[in-house]
Amino acid sequence: MSTISIKDIAAKAQVSTATVSYVINGTRNVSRKTRERVEQVIEEMNYKPNNAAQSLKRRRTNTIGVIAEDVTVFNVPEIIDGINDCADRLDMHILLTNLRLDKRIGRQFDQVDAYRKYAEDAVSELLGKQVDGMIYIGAHPRDLTGLFDTEGKPIVYTYCYTQNDVSIQYDDEQASFEAISYLTNKGHSRIAIISGAVDSMPSRLRLGGFYKAITAFELPFNPQWIKMGDWEAESGYRLAKELLESPEPPTAILAMNDVMAVGVMRAAKELGIQIPDQLSIIGFDNREFSEYVSPSITTMDLPLHEMGYKAMEALSHILQGEQVETGEKPVCKLIERDSVAELAN
Amino acid sequence: MSTISIKDIAAKAQVSTATVSYVINGTRNVSRKTRERVEQVIEEMNYKPNNAAQSLKRRRTNTIGVIAEDVTVFNVPEIIDGINDCADRLDMHILLTNLRLDKRIGRQFDQVDAYRKYAEDAVSELLGKQVDGMIYIGAHPRDLTGLFDTEGKPIVYTYCYTQNDVSIQYDDEQASFEAISYLTNKGHSRIAIISGAVDSMPSRLRLGGFYKAITAFELPFNPQWIKMGDWEAESGYRLAKELLESPEPPTAILAMNDVMAVGVMRAAKELGIQIPDQLSIIGFDNREFSEYVSPSITTMDLPLHEMGYKAMEALSHILQGEQVETGEKPVCKLIERDSVAELAN
DNA sequence: TCCTTTATGTTAAACGATTAGATTTTGTTC
DNA sequence: GAACAAAATCTAATCGTTTAACATAAAGGA
Structure with missing residues (x-):
């Protein structure tokens, strides 16, 4: 049991505890001779400073709280990985709180009140734990504004949208713009889109990118080609049927997630339409399965690791009293697979 | 900033700090009148005890360190979720350390030395953080014996095998036995198996279950039907070809993970063999994609949540000086999907 | 009435670090 | 070797709790 304290080191090295502390932290000059002596004793006794005592005195714990809506949702681990990557370099630690929202209240993304309690409890716990700051990881992107009272401790949001707080989110508009751009390069012009739940921020922004693209590339505009899904496979299936059975079927469909793309x-398949030869599909999220289904799905990969990294970086800047420069948004990247074909004229 | 201390509460409630402490912790009788007064002041000032100070005095942090080999590997988040679920109930917190092994050294599962450094650093950090104990989550099941010196702090392993320490792992033997049992119920008797890397513990144990099953059900034994893969899709593909092109092809194949099952x-498909009509397949892991490929893969679901939960439970028992009863191993469950068919005679 | 419990409080010493400010040692210069 | 400055080291207060030990008042028993 690591029950040796700075006093033991001081005694054995025949110096005061102050000197030992100075050696450890390099906060004052210590002569080479004593420094080496102290260091050797520390080594010998395998001494590690007691973090609780340090935190108490320093009034900072070098620990941040990470609140995840649900660690088992596909995007969350990758974001945590990014946070971790950055935290390691900054010598910060991560106190993980998992809200388990998917298990506790399901996927009712709009029921803010339902999880308010869980989130508030989590924040309160973390504050008691004296975290220096917090990062909130949404499991499903959406609006999340002024939810928490963090009693002055900084909080950074990611994978969701907030109004007044710092929030790291990828560029939704750019993503759908790039997807459409790719399709036009492949010769497509009759392009349909199946959105996620239409009241959600990412759906709205990606639709914005879509409109921007069809304007920029002067594509034909057909309101029938814009369908409102709900993120679930079933809606992809149903809306794709409508699209494909309509008098003016599109040659390509952009689904706002891979799950709906599978529905498409x-x-x-049911209509006997070959993918990609007769219909091209692009999804979103680069879910694991999109590589394994056949044909594999061309999809927009989300910069999850980068988001986590940047969130940690931003938090660290805030903690050091620096201004947070809200630079370029992380950007999605198209993963080329087998669900898109060059359009034969 | 939560800069109010127990002294402020004591002053405002006109009692000593001791009394406040007794009220908070219920460690001694306090008259109803003062108790209520103190509680009201605490409420009013929104006071939260300083955890660093508590930890320092109590010599326990109510925090455990969770060391994950790689949080982005499929099994890990679910295990963390289980740990979290249990930790919540015990009022314990989780300090997460992510070794990022997949990114840092790839999937060389056998190169124990390569990651020893990372793991040791992690343990050392966590010890400095004064965690009460640790849980180690393997990302790939394998032997891991006596790796860490935790200086007397208890550590529980999961998703890997150890010799002297407490380790929570599912029942590999039962899993493959059950898979074979299911296939025989469907009328299969010519059953092949594609193992993972043969020097790994789970491969060996599952082969054990396989042998047990063919003995128990008196199935024909053909050494050609036992193939040694390496967990990767390519090996599933290659070995399935060997099996299917052999003079005595099996009617069913058990692959030791879903990735190899996709290879199968x-x-x-290349050989024009219909699944499941001409060949039945069972995988392992219940990976997300196994539901989305077509046909969807019947597979053994690993009790990941339960493993996490039990690991936390075991650790908590150890911390309370209780004996850890190594009860039943968590058990895998067969998920019926579309890759297995009744064998027509 | 006196003594013993019991209930309720308080005081003050830890826990293990950090860090002003005081003190001692060392080095430099004449 | 004296005088002084600079460098090295030490003393002791402090961070915010917990808790053993002690103090006091009220209640109960003889």
Whole structure:
């Protein structure tokens, strides 16, 4: 049991505890001779400073709280990995709180009140734990404004949208713009889009990117090609059927997530439509399965690691009293697979 | 900033700090009148005890360190979720350390020395943080014996095998036995198995379950039906080809993970063999994609949540000086999907 | 009435570090 | 070797709790 304290070191090295502390932290000059002596004793006794005592005195714990809506949702681990990557370099530690929202209240993304309690409890716990700051990881991107009273401790949000707080989110508009751009490069112009739940921020922004793209590339505009899904496979299936059975079927469909893209594929299969030869599909999220289904799905990969990293970076800047420069948004990257084909004229 | 201390509460409630402490912790009788007064002041001032000070005095932090080999590997988040679920109930907190092994040294599962450094650093950090104990989560099941010196702090392992320490692992033997049992119920008797890397513990144990099953059910034994893969899709593909092109092809294949099962499916497709009509497949892991590929893969679901929960439970028992009863191993469950068919005679 | 419990409080010493400010040692210069 | 400055080291207060030891008042028993 690591029950040796700075006093033991001081005694054995025949110096005061102050000197030992100075050696450890390099906060004052210590002669080479004593420094080496102290260091050797520390080594010998395998001494590690007691973090609780340090935190108490220093009034900072070098620990941040990470609140995850649900660690088992696909995007969360990768974001945690990013946070961790950065935290390691900054010598920060992560106190993880998992809200388990998917298990506790399901996927009712709009029911803010329902999880308010869980989130508030989590924040309160973390504050008691004296974290220096917090990062909130959404499991499903959406609005989340002024939810928490963090009693002055900084909090950075990621994978969600907030109004007054710092929030790290990828560029939704750019993502759908790039997807459409890729399709036009492949010769497509009759492009349909299946959105996620239409009241959600990412749906709105990605639709914005879509409009921007069809304007920029002067594509034909057909309101029938804009369908409102709900993120679930079933809606992808149903809406793809509508699209493909309509008098003016599109040659390509952009689904706002891979799950709906799978629904689209199922619809196409039922109608005897070959993918990608007769219909091209692009998804979103680069879910693991999108690589394994056949054909594999071309999809927009989300910069999850980067988001986590940047969130930690931003938090660290805030903690050091620096201004947080809200630079370029992290950007999605198209992963080319087998669900898109060059359009034969 | 939560800069109010127990002294402020004591002053405002006109009692000593001791009394406040007794009220908070219920460690001694306090008259109803003063108790209520103190509680009201605490409420009013929104006071939260300083955890660093508590930890220092109590010599325990109510915090455990969780060391994950790589949080982005499929099994890890679910295990963390289980740990978290239990920790919540015990009022314990989780300090997460992510070794990022997959990124840092790839999937060389056998190169124990390569990550020893990372793991030791992690343990050392956590000890400095004064965690009460630790849980180690493997990302790939394998032997891991006597790796860490935790200076007397208890450590529980999960998703890996150890010799002297407490380790929570599911029942590998039962899992493959059950898979074979299911296949025989469906009328299969010519059953092949594609193992993972043969020097790994789970491969060996699952082969044990396989042998047990063919003995118990008196199935024909053909050494050609036992193939040694390496967990990767390519090996599933290659070995399935060997099996299917042999003079005595099996009617069912048990692959020791879903990734290899996908390889098997690819091989079957190339050979024009219909799944499940001409060949049944069972995988392992219940990976997300196994539900989305077509046909969807019947697979053994690992009790990950339960493992996490039990690991936390075991650690808590150790911390309370209780004996850890190594009860039943968590058990895998077969998920019926579309890759297995009743064998037509 | 006196003594013993019991209930309720308070005082003050830890826990193990950090860090002003005081003190001692060393080095430099004449 | 004296005088002084600079460098090295030490003393002791402090961070915010917990808790053993002690103090006091009220209650109960003879």
